[in-house]
Amino acid sequence: MSTVQVSFPISSTPSLTQKSAPVQAPAAPAAGPAHSALPWANGLLAAAAWLGLAALTALWPNKEIGFSDWAYTQEFAVSCAVIAGVLLVIAFAGERLGAFFQRLKPAGPWLVAGAVLLAIWQVLTAKTGVLPPPFFAPPQSLFEVFIDDASRLGLSTAHSLRLLASGIGIGALVGFVTGVWVGWSRLAGYWVHPLLRFLGPVPASALLPLAFFFAPSSYSAAVFLIALATFFPVAVLTWSGVANVNKSYYDVARTLGASNWFLVLRVAIPAALPQVFVGLFMGLGAAFSVLITAEMMGVKAGLGWYLQWAQGWAAYANMYGALLVMAVLCSGLITLLFTLRDRVLVWQKGTVKW
Known part of the structure; x- marks a missing residue:
């Protein structure tokens, strides 16, 4: 009496030692318009710095040392406030400004440093007189030069x-x-x-x-x-x-x-x-x-x-x-x-x- 041998292909049955393929997590969704609309951190900091410079110039009286007052002090303060407003708009507009924002973005730390340096210059000259006139003049004196001369x-x-x-x-x-x-x-x-x-x-x-x-x-x-x-x-x-x-x-x-x-x-x-x-x-x-x-x-x-x-x-x-x-x-x-x-x-x- 003959016996019939039945064989099964090896590939048809899963091996007990075979490791299953790892399940990949779904990719994170791409950043949408909400991400691009986030305010620019350096822009907000720069706007705050320029607004602080405007407040320091306008609210701290100038020290009288041979001068009754420095000309164009209020105009300088208003200009600093305008710069702060422009930076605030740019910070919230962000990527929607396109190439202009990409060019301005690397200059963020310099925009903050510029306002801080001008504030130090303002304090040492017009506000305290540590650097005495006429050898040292405050930033608003440049307004007088560029306007009157x-x-x-x-x-x-x-x-x-x-x-x-x-x-x-x-x-x-x-x-x-x-x-x-x-x-x-x-x-x-x-x-x-x-x-x-x-x-x-x-x-x-x-x-x-x-x-x-x-x-x-x-x-x-x-x-x-x-x-x-x-x-x-x-x-x-x-x-x-x-x-x-x-x-x-x-x-x-x-x-x-x-x-x-x-x-x-x-x-x-x-x-x-x-x-x-x-x-x-x-x-x-x-x-x-x-x-x-x-x-x-x-x-x-x-x-x-x-x-x-x-x-x-x-x-x-x-x-x-x-x-x-x-x-x-x-x-x-x-x-x-x-x-x-x-x-x-x-x-x-x-x-x-x-």
Whole structure:
């Protein structure tokens, strides 16, 4: 009698030792409009700080030290209150403001610190007189400068901008051409490079007497000094960039039949542009220092002249206002140069450090 064996597939019966798959928890729901509508914490803190500055300015009487009262005190307090209101609106609007909020958000701690620093400045000058006038003036004195002396300060700023643009433009152009020439030509590298290393480190302001003696006018002397201060860093950094271009780039271009002009214009200069912009940044700082020195010595208009005039009349509030304009002007030009660099070198963004 035969027996029939019945076998079952192993996969059809679950093993006692087989572990069951873990049950995944449901994903958390995405943040909805209610989350984006939450108030911005730094914005609320900044609004409170600016509101406190407004209350301190308006409610704490100014100490009389040689002055009956500081002008524009109430106007300064109202302005601080307006800033606090704007920050409060931004804090509650949040993400609904889009790109504007994303740009302003990193500045939250600085908005708080700015109000705190202004409050300390206010207390030490107008409220307690720890820093005595006229050498130290409270923040509302800048309102008086920018309102009552706006025409003279604006004209001085325009003159400085024209002088700065002329000097930097000439110095950057000549320095760029010289740097490319020295970096490409062995003959220029032999004769011009030692002169750059010997005469370049001499401060442009040290040549101030010679410039005003040989130049036909004080304006042209100032342009020459600013151009000289810009020329040296641009020339040296451009020369360094051209001289350090990878030689394989030239070999590949020559293999494809490139001429010397093509190698200079399409290989050497583009590869050296990051170094060129570093030279421009350095030249801009040097040009600003020479600008103020030149305007103080002989130019009849400009921010340097305005600073000298304010010091002569002991108008220190006007001097602080001019220094603030200079800081904003220099920062704006640097930001503009950064923007230009990002646009020109966008094709090198993956190969150079930004």
